[in-house]
Amino acid sequence: MAFNGLGIRLVAISVDAPEVSAELCRKAGYSYAFLSDPNAEVIRRYDLVHPGGGVNGQDIARPAEFLLDSSGVVRWVNLTEDFRVRATPEEMFKAAKALH
Amino acid sequence: MRKQRWNGPVWLGFPFSLLAFMSYSLVFARFPVTRNVPWVNFLLFGISAALLFLGFRRILRDVQSFPGKTVGSIVIFLSASIFCIFCYVIFHATKQLPGSIGAPKIGQKAPQFALRDTQENSVSLATLLSTPLDQSNPSQRDPKGVLLIFYRGYW
Numbered sequence: 001m002a003f004n005g006l007g008i009r010l011v012a013i014s015v016d017a018p019e020v021s022a023e024l025c026r027k028a029g030y031s032y033a034f035l036s037d038p039n040a041e042v043i044r045r046y047d048l049v050h051p052g053g054g055v056n057g058q059d060i061a062r063p064a065e066f067l068l069d070s071s072g073v074v075r076w077v078n079l080t081e082d083f084r085v086r087a088t089p090e091e092m093f094k095a096a097k098a099l100h
Numbered sequence: 101m102r103k104q105r106w107n108g109p110v111w112l113g114f115p116f117s118l119l120a121f122m123s124y125s126l127v128f129a130r131f132p133v134t135r136n137v138p139w140v141n142f143l144l145f146g147i148s149a150a151l152l153f154l155g156f157r158r159i160l161r162d163v164q165s166f167p168g169k170t171v172g173s174i175v176i177f178l179s180a181s182i183f184c185i186f187c188y189v190i191f192h193a194t195k196q197l198p199g200s201i202g203a204p205k206i207g208q209k210a211p212q213f214a215l216r217d218t219q220e221n222s223v224s225l226a227t228l229l230s231t232p233l234d235q236s237n238p239s240q241r242d243p244k245g246v247l248l249i250f251y252r253g254y255w
Contacts, residue, residue, distance in 0.1 A: 004233050009231075009247070010249065011247065014250070018219070035215035036217070036218075042213040043250065060253055062197050062252070064250040072229055073210070074210055076206065077203070079200055084135055084194045085136045086132070
Protein backbone atom coordinates (compact mmCIF):
# COMPACT_ATOMS: atom_id res chain seq x y z
CA MET A 1 0.00 0.00 0.00
CA ALA A 2 1.08 3.56 -0.69
CA PHE A 3 1.11 4.44 3.02
CA ASN A 4 3.68 1.68 3.57
CA GLY A 5 5.93 3.39 1.08
CA LEU A 6 5.80 6.51 3.22
CA GLY A 7 6.67 4.48 6.29
CA ILE A 8 3.24 5.05 7.79
CA ARG A 9 1.41 2.22 9.52
CA LEU A 10 -2.38 2.20 9.24
CA VAL A 11 -4.33 1.03 12.25
CA ALA A 12 -8.13 0.80 12.39
CA ILE A 13 -9.94 0.76 15.74
CA SER A 14 -13.59 0.02 16.46
CA VAL A 15 -15.79 -1.76 18.98
CA ASP A 16 -16.15 -4.69 16.57
CA ALA A 17 -14.99 -8.08 17.86
CA PRO A 18 -11.77 -9.47 16.32
CA GLU A 19 -13.71 -12.05 14.30
CA VAL A 20 -15.98 -9.34 12.84
CA SER A 21 -12.93 -7.31 11.77
CA ALA A 22 -11.26 -10.45 10.43
CA GLU A 23 -14.30 -11.05 8.26
CA LEU A 24 -14.25 -7.44 7.07
CA CYS A 25 -10.54 -7.70 6.19
CA ARG A 26 -11.15 -10.92 4.33
CA LYS A 27 -14.07 -9.49 2.34
CA ALA A 28 -12.60 -6.07 1.61
CA GLY A 29 -9.00 -7.24 1.26
CA TYR A 30 -7.60 -4.87 3.90
CA SER A 31 -4.12 -5.84 4.99
CA TYR A 32 -3.51 -3.38 7.80
CA ALA A 33 -4.11 -3.84 11.51
CA PHE A 34 -7.65 -3.89 12.86
CA LEU A 35 -7.88 -3.58 16.61
CA SER A 36 -10.89 -4.43 18.72
CA ASP A 37 -12.06 -2.20 21.58
CA PRO A 38 -15.33 -3.97 22.50
CA ASN A 39 -15.98 -1.95 25.68
CA ALA A 40 -14.93 1.34 24.06
CA GLU A 41 -12.24 1.84 26.75
CA VAL A 42 -9.61 3.24 24.41
CA ILE A 43 -12.28 5.06 22.44
CA ARG A 44 -13.29 6.71 25.75
CA ARG A 45 -9.65 7.49 26.58
CA TYR A 46 -9.47 9.35 23.26
CA ASP A 47 -12.82 11.05 24.03
CA LEU A 48 -14.37 9.67 20.86
CA VAL A 49 -17.39 7.87 22.30
CA HIS A 50 -20.60 8.37 20.39
CA PRO A 51 -23.07 7.35 23.12
CA GLY A 52 -25.74 5.02 21.80
CA GLY A 53 -24.49 5.51 18.25
CA GLY A 54 -24.52 1.82 17.38
CA VAL A 55 -27.31 0.09 15.50
CA ASN A 56 -28.59 -1.42 18.76
CA GLY A 57 -27.82 1.63 20.86
CA GLN A 58 -24.31 0.59 21.88
CA ASP A 59 -21.60 3.12 22.60
CA ILE A 60 -19.35 3.22 19.55
CA ALA A 61 -16.56 5.41 18.19
CA ARG A 62 -17.30 8.52 16.20
CA PRO A 63 -15.18 8.49 13.05
CA ALA A 64 -11.80 10.14 13.71
CA GLU A 65 -8.33 9.96 12.23
CA PHE A 66 -5.03 10.75 14.00
CA LEU A 67 -1.61 10.80 12.40
CA LEU A 68 1.11 10.19 14.99
CA ASP A 69 4.82 10.66 14.43
CA SER A 70 7.29 7.99 15.53
CA SER A 71 7.34 9.40 19.07
CA GLY A 72 3.56 9.06 19.34
CA VAL A 73 2.82 12.79 19.10
CA VAL A 74 -0.29 13.83 17.14
CA ARG A 75 0.75 15.65 13.97
CA TRP A 76 -2.58 15.72 12.12
CA VAL A 77 -6.11 15.06 13.23
CA ASN A 78 -9.52 14.90 11.58
CA LEU A 79 -12.66 14.95 13.70
CA THR A 80 -15.58 14.98 11.33
CA GLU A 81 -18.65 17.05 12.13
CA ASP A 82 -20.88 14.61 10.27
CA PHE A 83 -20.31 10.90 10.63
CA ARG A 84 -21.28 10.36 7.00
CA VAL A 85 -18.31 12.46 5.92
CA ARG A 86 -14.89 11.04 6.77
CA ALA A 87 -11.35 11.89 5.78
CA THR A 88 -10.62 10.67 2.27
CA PRO A 89 -7.59 8.45 1.58
CA GLU A 90 -6.18 11.40 -0.40
CA GLU A 91 -6.42 13.76 2.61
CA MET A 92 -4.78 11.19 4.85
CA PHE A 93 -2.09 10.50 2.27
CA LYS A 94 -1.36 14.23 2.00
CA ALA A 95 -1.01 14.48 5.77
CA ALA A 96 1.23 11.41 5.81
CA LYS A 97 3.45 12.91 3.12
CA ALA A 98 3.72 16.15 5.09
CA LEU A 99 5.11 14.20 8.03
CA HIS A 100 8.35 13.63 6.12
CA MET B 101 -68.25 9.48 -20.60
CA ARG B 102 -64.60 9.14 -21.49
CA LYS B 103 -62.61 6.03 -20.77
CA GLN B 104 -60.55 6.19 -17.58
CA ARG B 105 -56.84 5.88 -18.16
CA TRP B 106 -53.94 4.79 -15.98
CA ASN B 107 -52.03 7.72 -14.57
CA GLY B 108 -48.52 6.31 -14.66
CA PRO B 109 -46.52 9.27 -13.36
CA VAL B 110 -48.44 9.48 -10.08
CA TRP B 111 -47.95 5.78 -9.39
CA LEU B 112 -44.30 5.81 -10.40
CA GLY B 113 -43.50 8.93 -8.41
CA PHE B 114 -44.05 7.25 -5.07
CA PRO B 115 -41.79 4.19 -5.61
CA PHE B 116 -39.16 6.58 -6.93
CA SER B 117 -39.19 8.49 -3.65
CA LEU B 118 -38.91 5.21 -1.73
CA LEU B 119 -36.02 4.21 -3.98
CA ALA B 120 -34.39 7.59 -3.43
CA PHE B 121 -34.62 7.09 0.33
CA MET B 122 -33.60 3.43 0.61
CA SER B 123 -30.80 3.46 -1.93
CA TYR B 124 -28.70 5.78 0.21
CA SER B 125 -27.96 3.39 3.04
CA LEU B 126 -28.13 0.31 0.81
CA VAL B 127 -25.90 1.51 -2.01
CA PHE B 128 -24.69 5.08 -2.19
CA ALA B 129 -23.41 5.46 1.38
CA ARG B 130 -20.73 2.93 0.50
CA PHE B 131 -18.88 5.29 -1.81
CA PRO B 132 -17.48 8.63 -0.62
CA VAL B 133 -18.37 10.31 -3.92
CA THR B 134 -22.08 9.60 -3.44
CA ARG B 135 -22.06 9.54 0.37
CA ASN B 136 -20.58 12.88 1.40
CA VAL B 137 -23.01 14.77 -0.82
CA PRO B 138 -25.94 12.45 -1.60
CA TRP B 139 -26.46 13.90 -5.07
CA VAL B 140 -27.71 10.64 -6.63
CA ASN B 141 -30.46 10.44 -4.01
CA PHE B 142 -31.45 14.06 -4.53
CA LEU B 143 -31.56 13.35 -8.26
CA LEU B 144 -33.90 10.42 -7.64
CA PHE B 145 -36.08 12.61 -5.40
CA GLY B 146 -36.10 15.16 -8.23
CA ILE B 147 -37.34 12.52 -10.68
CA SER B 148 -39.99 11.50 -8.16
CA ALA B 149 -41.14 15.11 -7.75
CA ALA B 150 -41.27 15.62 -11.52
CA LEU B 151 -43.37 12.47 -12.02
CA LEU B 152 -45.75 13.45 -9.23
CA PHE B 153 -46.05 16.95 -10.64
CA LEU B 154 -46.82 15.69 -14.16
CA GLY B 155 -49.25 13.10 -12.86
CA PHE B 156 -51.13 15.52 -10.65
CA ARG B 157 -51.29 18.09 -13.43
CA ARG B 158 -52.98 15.46 -15.59
CA ILE B 159 -55.56 14.87 -12.86
CA LEU B 160 -56.27 18.58 -12.53
CA ARG B 161 -56.54 19.10 -16.27
CA ASP B 162 -58.65 16.07 -17.12
CA VAL B 163 -60.18 14.54 -14.02
CA GLN B 164 -62.63 12.46 -16.11
CA SER B 165 -59.83 10.53 -17.81
CA PHE B 166 -57.56 10.57 -14.78
CA PRO B 167 -59.54 10.36 -11.57
CA GLY B 168 -57.88 9.92 -8.21
CA LYS B 169 -57.40 13.42 -6.91
CA THR B 170 -57.55 12.20 -3.30
CA VAL B 171 -55.26 9.23 -3.83
CA GLY B 172 -52.90 11.43 -5.84
CA SER B 173 -52.79 13.95 -3.01
CA ILE B 174 -52.03 11.21 -0.48
CA VAL B 175 -49.23 9.83 -2.65
CA ILE B 176 -47.72 13.28 -2.99
CA PHE B 177 -47.97 13.86 0.75
CA LEU B 178 -46.26 10.52 1.50
CA SER B 179 -43.48 11.20 -1.00
CA ALA B 180 -42.92 14.67 0.42
CA SER B 181 -42.77 13.16 3.92
CA ILE B 182 -40.12 10.66 2.81
CA PHE B 183 -38.12 13.53 1.34
CA CYS B 184 -38.39 15.48 4.61
CA ILE B 185 -37.19 12.50 6.65
CA PHE B 186 -34.27 12.06 4.26
CA CYS B 187 -33.30 15.72 4.64
CA TYR B 188 -33.59 15.43 8.42
CA VAL B 189 -31.20 12.46 8.45
CA ILE B 190 -28.72 13.99 6.01
CA PHE B 191 -28.66 17.55 7.31
CA HIS B 192 -29.28 16.97 11.01
CA ALA B 193 -29.22 13.46 12.46
CA THR B 194 -25.75 12.44 11.27
CA LYS B 195 -24.29 15.66 12.68
CA GLN B 196 -25.32 14.88 16.26
CA LEU B 197 -21.87 13.96 17.47
CA PRO B 198 -20.30 14.51 20.87
CA GLY B 199 -17.93 17.46 21.35
CA SER B 200 -14.85 15.27 21.89
CA ILE B 201 -13.07 18.22 23.49
CA GLY B 202 -10.77 15.79 25.29
CA ALA B 203 -9.59 14.13 22.07
CA PRO B 204 -5.80 14.32 21.52
CA LYS B 205 -4.82 17.52 19.76
CA ILE B 206 -1.94 18.35 17.45
CA GLY B 207 1.28 18.45 19.47
CA GLN B 208 -0.09 16.23 22.24
CA LYS B 209 1.08 12.72 22.90
CA ALA B 210 -1.52 10.11 21.95
CA PRO B 211 -2.74 8.03 24.94
CA GLN B 212 -1.22 4.57 25.22
CA PHE B 213 -3.35 1.51 24.65
CA ALA B 214 -3.19 -2.23 24.11
CA LEU B 215 -5.96 -3.93 22.11
CA ARG B 216 -6.52 -7.28 20.46
CA ASP B 217 -5.99 -7.61 16.72
CA THR B 218 -7.88 -9.96 14.38
CA GLN B 219 -5.61 -12.86 15.45
CA GLU B 220 -6.49 -12.13 19.12
CA ASN B 221 -2.95 -10.89 19.84
CA SER B 222 -2.62 -7.94 22.16
CA VAL B 223 -1.04 -5.00 20.32
CA SER B 224 0.10 -1.83 22.06
CA LEU B 225 0.56 1.63 20.58
CA ALA B 226 4.24 1.45 21.59
CA THR B 227 4.59 -1.74 19.53
CA LEU B 228 2.81 -0.18 16.56
CA LEU B 229 5.19 2.78 16.71
CA SER B 230 8.35 0.69 16.98
CA THR B 231 7.77 -2.43 14.84
CA PRO B 232 9.12 -2.14 11.27
CA LEU B 233 6.38 -2.19 8.62
CA ASP B 234 8.07 -4.95 6.66
CA GLN B 235 9.49 -7.39 9.15
CA SER B 236 10.80 -9.66 6.40
CA ASN B 237 13.16 -6.86 5.39
CA PRO B 238 15.72 -6.42 8.21
CA SER B 239 17.20 -3.27 6.70
CA GLN B 240 13.90 -1.44 7.17
CA ARG B 241 13.72 1.02 10.00
CA ASP B 242 10.89 1.76 12.37
CA PRO B 243 7.78 3.36 10.90
CA LYS B 244 7.80 7.12 10.44
CA GLY B 245 4.37 7.29 11.96
CA VAL B 246 1.08 5.61 12.66
CA LEU B 247 -2.31 6.61 11.28
CA LEU B 248 -5.02 5.71 13.79
CA ILE B 249 -8.42 5.39 12.14
CA PHE B 250 -11.32 5.16 14.56
CA TYR B 251 -14.48 3.95 12.84
CA ARG B 252 -18.03 3.14 13.82
CA GLY B 253 -17.92 -0.60 13.22
CA TYR B 254 -20.89 -2.97 12.79
CA TRP B 255 -20.34 -3.33 9.03
